[in-house]
Amino acid sequence: MTATAEGRSGSVTAAERLLWPWWSEGALETVRWLLEEGDMAAAGPVHPQIGECEQIASAVLAGGRPVMMCDSGTGALETAYAALRLEPGSEVLVASASFRTTVTAMLPQRLVPVLCDVDPVTGAIDLRDAAARLTPRTAALTVTHLWGRPVPLDAVREFCDRHHLALLEDCSHAHGARWRGRPVGTAGDVAIWSTGTWKPVSGGRGGLLTTADRTVWERALVLAQPKHRALRVRDEVLRALAETGAGHNRRATPIAAVLAADHLRRLPHTIAIKNERTAAVERLLAEHLPVLVPLPAPAGLTSGALYKWHWRLHDTDLDTGAAARALRTAGVRASRPARPLHQAPLFTDPGLGRAVGLAQIAPPDPSGYPGTAGLLERLVEIDTRDMYDPLPDGDPDPYELALTTAATALHARTRSDRKARLT
Known part of the structure; x- marks a missing residue:
């Protein structure tokens, strides 16, 4: 655009x-x-x-x-x-x-x-x-x-x-x-x-x-x-x-x-706006959809704004994909993060690169990558492309309605799933 x-x-x-x-x-x-x-x-x-x-x-x-x-x-x-x-x-x-x-x-x-x-x-x-x-x-x-x-x-x-x-x-x-x-x-x-x-x-x-x-x-x-x-x-x-x-x-x-x-x-201005919007949306998230908790800011970060946001789902009765879908339906640009490299075909099929003349890739560690799994577990990714300009004076934050709508949908989904398990 x-x-x-x-x-x-x-x-x-x-x-x-x-x-x-x-x-x-x-x-x-x-x-x-x-x-x-x-x-x-x-x-x-x-x-x-x-x-x-x-x-x-x-x-x-x-x-x-x-x-x-x-x-x-x-x-x-x-x-x-x-x-x-x-x-x-x-x-x-x-x-x-x-x-x-x-x-x-x-x-x-x-x-x-x-x-x-x-x-x-x-x-x-x-x-x-x-x-x-x-x-x-x-x-x-x-x-x-x-x-x-x-x-x-x-x-x-x-x-x-x-x-x-x-x-x-x-x-x-x-x-x-x-x-x-x-x-x-x-x-x-x-x-x-x-x-x-x-x-x-x-x-x-x-x-x-x-x-x-x-x-x-x-x-x-x-x-x-x-x-x-x-x-x-x-x-x-x-x-x-x-x-x-x-x-x-x-x-x-x-x-x-x-x-x-x-x-x-305008980068300093962009960073300031994104950080202001991040803080506002995180307050709304805590109020309306507390089952999603933002990843903590990196220790040592003294300047800059996050390119993408990541919220962790803490309700084990909910599916992370369902949470992302509920947010998207409510108008939030949400998805699951990309899978880690060790799960990509380039690594799971070490000879794949030969199709375009690349050297054979060493296979990933079969013991896995527990830290990577822990980072990505139950994580929802938020595209921040709608966070680069401030809200017009006096306008309500559109995320308030979106998060409230998503919370209602997820609550209904949780009740339905629990009822299905009981029956």
Whole structure:
């Protein structure tokens, strides 16, 4: 949905709320100008709109580190794995409760994902479990700040330093998040953000990459950026390679850069609104539907807003799927979370990747991932795309009616199920 939030008034239901993303009229006017100009190639050293987006991202997200924009978050991830130059066959520790691309982006580099358990309360990778999975082939650890919940940056950095591992941060859900005051993305050897789909910062499609390592940065330039930009690298070997490139073309479009920059400029405002709406809805949830309890905020989270909400169902007489359906019927954008990676066909059928030329994937640990199961157990996921603008003054909160309606439906469902069991 592409629209501004300006000029809307009148009360709306939860289902009728304007869905993110939208952009300012100024950004849309710049996009129209770019279309009229007709130069979408961005093949020169640095297109002005892309360069501006990268500068804003450096200041807003990356603590002043240099940032390059790619065509997608996946493209940024693939570039990051390649720029680390890990040996083919190297193992990368990664949480089973991660977004799928966190893992699949490493496969073209012939890297081997090793799934690890997570803390059932925080969702962060369990470093004790990760330590038990270390082998002489382990070369890196990738962390995902899942759902906008930062992992403890000092602990993962210390773990990687102790075991001589590269650290990659996937911050695709965590725009503007800080852990104990430190921006996510600044602990890793390389970090990425997605700026696609309906992320808090979205250009419709795009990704951002940052690193403080000059060598990794120059490799990433040659791997992902157009020739005239890549030729600026200092390393003579890489500069020679930049003449032809390395078979990739991951440059962003100026339109995506304009739209993402618009969101980056307003990110502090976006975070404030989402946190205000989160607090209001959690109060309503406690009042009208107390069988659903929000996951606690991650310890150490000092800034940022959750990309998605997760509420745990504490009534064992209710089915989690039924709770999600009742919420959807009432107008709340609810579902079950995606299943963990160790249950995905890519891992349950280790030879499946050969169909597209990927190396065979190591099967998941047959003993299971109890922390991951504990995190996802009886969890309902709430899409927050209707939480990016404040309620009009004087309007009732549409979630109050929605949660009351869902509570009535679930209460009736519980009575019916209990009656059926008695008979």
